[in-house]
Amino acid sequence: MSELATELALIAAKRDENDELRAKRDEFVLDTTVYLDGNSLGALPKAVPGRLADVVAREWGELRIRSWDESGWWTAPERIGDRIAPLVGAAPGRIVVGDSTSVNVFKALVAAVRLAPDTRDEILVDATTFPTDGYIAESAARMTGRTLRAVEPGEVASAVGPRTAAVLVNHVDYRSGRLHDLPGITAAVHAAGALAVWDLCHSAGALPVGLDEHGVDFAVGCTYKYLNGGPGSPAYLYVRSEHQASFDSPLPGWNSHADPFGMTPGYAPADGALRGRVGTPDILSMLALEAALGVWDGVSIESVRAKSLALTDFFLECVAAYVPEGRVTSVTPAAHAERGSQVALRCSPELSASLEQGGTPNAGEVMRRLIARGVVGDFRRPDVLRFGFTPLYVGFADTERAARVLAEVLADVSG
């Protein structure tokens, strides 16, 4: 190990020692891998396997149908919503869990548009959005007779106007890791008389969101990234208190009925956020999520944010120290106020060319080699390496190692 590496490793060890979240790491199933892909799929919390085994063997296997009542299955969507609420700055009763993020984007955006007068004939969508939001927004626009216009999040304030019904923005850009100004953009949207819908997939569980405080109208998010709910675990929908009585869902399934077991042919919506429920909730995935959320006991999202920034800062420092200049460029903002909990590095065109000569066309090969050496991030076309930092289980030594192995891989591939 070089002198530089020794020095950085010592710094890392000291920071890990002083890390107030360090004990949380023991609540996850981990191995010698440096897992920097929690922004795609969170690691397995140790509480999940035992709880899920009990749900299957006892609640389903023995109690069977009785569990809808006796095991609290029926109320899981709102109960788990209340468990997520403090992590995103929401009071109880405002979040309901269920369906995928895409389906919840549809509910939220259509509901937002329905609160606007017909003269507001336009929906604005984040031009840098994770694609599914854009596809679903297009459908929501088509089905509500609105046009859809894509604008950069930084331009929402100037683009929003009297024709805007609603605006859909990603809180953190999935590709670059850029954190958008939720309070400022929401205020600008409101000043124009429109409604703000936020996608929290890449922020919830990584940083404070403040949904109630900033008057966000609707929000959606997944639970399998920083909330560690498991592959494809159910998403959630937040409905601002002021909109709950007028929330008009495009998916009014029987689970959102005021009296679902009345089984009347006419629809009468339930009160509150549970109007966002649709069909029968997928209990196995949902209760795995509930068990996974136990890791948040005693954790403040502010301390998570502080550690997240310290980790991404340190990663950028280590990359700068280990990787010769020009080989990779961070596309993640340096300013803390603009950074989520990931670092995205773009591979230089020179590197791509060099890789091509070796028959390996792109940054995907760099990521494959990183993974083979026990550093797991992911690759987003065409040339971005993503490294997600989950403060509950990623440490500073992990971070130093990731940067060091990255430098080794880059040296290998570009000879």
Added chain:
Amino acid sequence: MSELATELALIAAKRDENDELRAKRDEFVLDTTVYLDGNSLGALPKAVPGRLADVVAREWGELRIRSWDESGWWTAPERIGDRIAPLVGAAPGRIVVGDSTSVNVFKALVAAVRLAPDTRDEILVDATTFPTDGYIAESAARMTGRTLRAVEPGEVASAVGPRTAAVLVNHVDYRSGRLHDLPGITAAVHAAGALAVWDLCHSAGALPVGLDEHGVDFAVGCTYKYLNGGPGSPAYLYVRSEHQASFDSPLPGWNSHADPFGMTPGYAPADGALRGRVGTPDILSMLALEAALGVWDGVSIESVRAKSLALTDFFLECVAAYVPEGRVTSVTPAAHAERGSQVALRCSPELSASLEQGGTPNAGEVMRRLIARGVVGDFRRPDVLRFGFTPLYVGFADTERAARVLAEVLADVSG
């Protein structure tokens, strides 16, 4: 035991001995309860707990993000769709699993309407439908600018006409257990130039459906009843071969994109039924379902149907033998061609009055007492007792016992 009971018990024992599906019972976790609520939540197949434990501990816990590829998570929706296909008479490539039944009703009905010209301005919905289909159909009508009209399934043939875009019918009535004429109604709908959408929740896994054979346009169903997928396990969507190229989903999430990892802002739909996918699939629930479907190995749906009819016939015989006339009335058709796999008994008004005098207002009390004595069915307001017969794990002795205990409970409550 009375002479009558002894005789019926002997008949039951003989039929159980000759039951070619009898060994299947050993593939489920059962106890001394007579479980006649598999039409609400199927019993736990023994293969599920071990498989799910492996999915959690190894696929999620160890392989983590790599499992999307290496463990076949990404392709689960269509792979499991192909596993369900033969049970409902569909060729491979026509069914995709995911989301709830309600969400799939929305996809199917909107997609069906979009295949019709604007002059077809009406949707017909089964007046006896499970409520969620009606609520969602109302939303689909509103969002596609059509009007919704409720008609009895038996009247579809006369009601469908040149203004009809699509017709949504339940294959089996969830309350009465009546089986509707899928081939005849579908043909009548087609003769009028409209499209037929079927809800198979109460038929799939209990009787032959013949989706391809009868030219059904779209179909949806849940997997937690006769398919034993577990509480809230994902539903499925069938898209007729002829409609796959023009299938225009109202929920075009990124999972239905032709190149989902291209992550392009423009939507380009995938080919085939997987265009019915939306967001990230809930893998835990989905792979539990896949494991549960293993019980169908070597089972023909025709033999399931034969046993189902034998069981419901026998239950009706035993009820007639044990319960004094007039106490309960079957609302399930006697004709095999009109019967699903459940028997619904209406409690007589006299009984309700008698129960009221005792402070117990309705048939719900009869069901509570049945459950307390180890016979589990369910209760649907205002006065219906439902008994579902899952041929893979319900036997004739169970059936005789259920009728006998019912007679005892009814004798108790009406003094």
